[in-house]
Amino acid sequence: MSNYIEEIKTLVMEGEDEEIVDKIKEAVDDGVDPLDIVSNSLIQAMNEIGPMMASGEVFVPEVLMSAETMQVGLEYLKPMINEEDIDSAGVVVIGTVEGDLHDIGKNLVAMMLESSGFEVHNIGIDQSPQDFVDAIEKYNADIVGLSALLTTTMIAMKETVELIKNKGLDVKITVGGAPVSEEFAKEIGADGYSEDASSAVILCKQLLDK
Ligand code: B1M
Numbered sequence: 001m002s003n004y005i006e007e008i009k010t011l012v013m014e015g016e017d018e019e020i021v022d023k024i025k026e027a028v029d030d031g032v033d034p035l036d037i038v039s040n041s042l043i044q045a046m047n048e049i050g051p052m053m054a055s056g057e058v059f060v061p062e063v064l065m066s067a068e069t070m071q072v073g074l075e076y077l078k079p080m081i082n083e084e085d086i087d088s089a090g091v092v093v094i095g096t097v098e099g100d101l102h103d104i105g106k107n108l109v110a111m112m113l114e115s116s117g118f119e120v121h122n123i124g125i126d127q128s129p130q131d132f133v134d135a136i137e138k139y140n141a142d143i144v145g146l147s148a149l150l151t152t153t154m155i156a157m158k159e160t161v162e163l164i165k166n167k168g169l170d171v172k173i174t175v176g177g178a179p180v181s182e183e184f185a186k187e188i189g190a191d192g193y194s195e196d197a198s199s200a201v202i203l204c205k206q207l208l209d210k
Helices: 004-013 020-029 034-054 060-080 104-115 129-139 151-166 182-188 197-207
Strands: 091-097 119-127 143-147 172-176
Touching: 004 020, 004 034, 004 060, 020 034, 020 060, 034 060, 034 104, 034 197, 060 104, 091 104, 091 129, 091 151, 104 119, 104 143, 104 197, 119 129, 129 143, 129 151, 143 151, 143 197, 151 172, 151 182, 172 182, 172 197
Parallel strands: 091 119, 091 143, 143 172
Antiparallel strands: none
């Protein structure tokens, strides 16, 4: 039998979104377990590409193509898999804070988290502190991720953390974005800071002891 698991993983890492479904179909027709493909091809590809981005071996557009290819494969396989068979790593609500319209980096973080097994609710850009609180409650989130790309919107990040804490919500707060730093994260009382998408995945897993 052809080494479908490796071949599908390679297609994801190379961002071949037009070929992925045909190859998965071929593998499933030949008897490969769909869950095996999800765990050992799709998720594994994203696990390997994350550190490659951090080390500069691949760049943002390539990672976005890999994440897109992974999503295409996952959508195709979903009807064949019992949702209970996929162990969710945790529930994450992520968004860009009030006044800030930048969403490329936040979307990349969301995709990487989703690819790594988290249930992700991406609530979008320009989200007020109350919008975050509402989403945390609605989805019963384990983690909330706040993104800010402007120095002027870092204050909204601080206000969001304050409101979440004042409401006493049982959720880990993570922050990121170009102007944000570890020091700022500590200052505003967040539980963690990550400088890029792959370290955001590592941080979220650490925060939930996964
Ligand atoms: Co704007 N912009 N922008 N912009 N923009 C910056 C951020 C800026 C640095 C450009 C500059 O002047 N050199 C500057 C901010 C200066 C500052 O405050 N320090 C700036 C400005 C000033 C503005 C406007 C005010 C411009 C104007 O209108 N006068 C305006 C503001 C609008 C607003 O938000 N209210 C504005 C508008 C825009 C566009 C709409 C045109 C567009 C956004 C389009 C979009 O997002 N759909 C845009 C863009 C594209 C940029 C730059 C060029 C690129 C940002 C980006 O997407 N990077 C940016 C300059 C730059 O960063 N080189 C700039 C790629 C992305 C993958 O990286 O977003 O950093 P990044 O995300 C990374 C990490 O930061 C981290 O992981 C990601 C992946 O590795 N990360 C997290 C991000 N969020 C995270 C959350 C986490 C963890 C990690 O946990 C929750």
